[in-house]
Amino acid sequence: MNNGRISITQETIGMGTWHMGDEAVKEQAEIEALRAGIDGGLVVIDTAEMYGEGASETLVGKAIAGYDRKNLYLISKVYPWHASKTALPQALDRTLARLGTDYVDLYLLHWPGDVPLAETVAAMETAKSTGKIRNWGVSNFDVADMQALMEVPNGEQCAANQVLYNLGARGIEYDLIPWHKEAKIPLIAYSPIAQGDSRGNHFRNDPLLKELAEAKEVSVFQLLLAWTIRSGQIIAIPQTSDAQHMSENIEAKEIQFSPEELAKIDTQFTPPTKKQPLDVI
Numbered sequence: 001m002n003n004g005r006i007s008i009t010q011e012t013i014g015m016g017t018w019h020m021g022d023e024a025v026k027e028q029a030e031i032e033a034l035r036a037g038i039d040g041g042l043v044v045i046d047t048a049e050m051y052g053e054g055a056s057e058t059l060v061g062k063a064i065a066g067y068d069r070k071n072l073y074l075i076s077k078v079y080p081w082h083a084s085k086t087a088l089p090q091a092l093d094r095t096l097a098r099l100g101t102d103y104v105d106l107y108l109l110h111w112p113g114d115v116p117l118a119e120t121v122a123a124m125e126t127a128k129s130t131g132k133i134r135n136w137g138v139s140n141f142d143v144a145d146m147q148a149l150m151e152v153p154n155g156e157q158c159a160a161n162q163v164l165y166n167l168g169a170r171g172i173e174y175d176l177i178p179w180h181k182e183a184k185i186p187l188i189a190y191s192p193i194a195q196g197d198s199r200g201n202h203f204r205n206d207p208l209l210k211e212l213a214e215a216k217e218v219s220v221f222q223l224l225l226a227w228t229i230r231s232g233q234i235i236a237i238p239q240t241s242d243a244q245h246m247s248e249n250i251e252a253k254e255i256q257f258s259p260e261e262l263a264k265i266d267t268q269f270t271p272p273t274k275k276q277p278l279d280v281i
């Protein structure tokens with residue numbers, strides 16, 4: 001806690017919500033999954049005006065109803081084309097109405113766009129002064145984008161950058177993670193378990209990951225999640241609509257890796273040795 005407020009730097013796992021709220025038939029299970037997360041001690045919930053054009057924010061609003069707002073840390077994101085001084089406050093008000101709250105803890109520019117950064121930062125700072133956001137940040141910003149951000153007035157007020165990071169997308173280890181460490185600006189990892197089975201990826205059947213997971217008596221997905229947060233300095237926001245998966249994801253906080261295990265993983269999922277374009281979804 002920081003001045004009685006939740007600090008994102010003390011959290012290792014939060015809850016993603018992309019694609020949640022899209023289908024009425026799934027709503028109850030999705031609400032139960034998010035509540036299982038909150039009841040299990042998770043406080044960070046990540047959403048965006050983009051997700052289902054507000055449907056995810058509405059779902060989050062339903063899920064958190066009845067909980068003590070000050071014990072939660074809500075993140076939402078503004079479309080780049082709403083990140084101007086006139087559109088941002090309007091988009092924010094819509095987000096707050098859907099979430100059923102009077103502030104978000106962290107408001108992110110979803111990805112770099114055409115509105116000048118200085119204007120977006122000024123709009124974010126104004127929103128901060130009204131109390132409608134506690135902090136602001138960015139998403140899908142690479143090193144050059146962060147450097148440009150630091151050049152605009154109040155750019156250094158940026159409280160976080162949310163980027164893709166998982167075992168299959170390690171490019172940020174080369175330069176973005178070191179940059180953030182130096183700047184002391186937190187990173188939030190999205191798609192930390194590489195979107196599970198939904199993209200037909202190969203992790204579930206990877207022999208090395210299966211062997212490691214079996215030895216630790218965890219699932220490959222738990223292993224992927226634990227790997228993403230292994231430094232203790234990056235918070236990951238896996239998405240699940242399944243209360244059982246939510247419990248498994250919470251348990252993944254406890255999974256530790258030995259240096260030998262990490263080295264073994266590195267031989268197959270090699271760390272970057274040169275600059276790579278920022279991975280995005």
Ligand SMILES: NC(=O)c1ccc[n+]([C@@H]2O[C@H](COP(=O)([O-])OP(=O)(O)OC[C@H]3O[C@@H](n4cnc5c(N)ncnc54)[C@H](OP(=O)(O)O)[C@@H]3O)[C@@H](O)[C@H]2O)c1
Nearest residue numbers: 016017018190191192193194195196221238239240241245
């Ligand atoms: N800033 C951005 O541009 C950006 C982009 C992408 C995502 N995000 C944020 O990051 C969040 C997470 O990323 P993501 O949703 O793309 O991918 P993800 O969290 O890597 O994977 C989600 C998938 O994994 C499955 N899953 C989760 N836990 C599991 C478990 N323990 N066992 C088996 N399967 C499991 C889920 O299915 P079940 O429901 O069946 O568990 C779902 O299909 C998003 O929801 C969103 O909030 C941000």
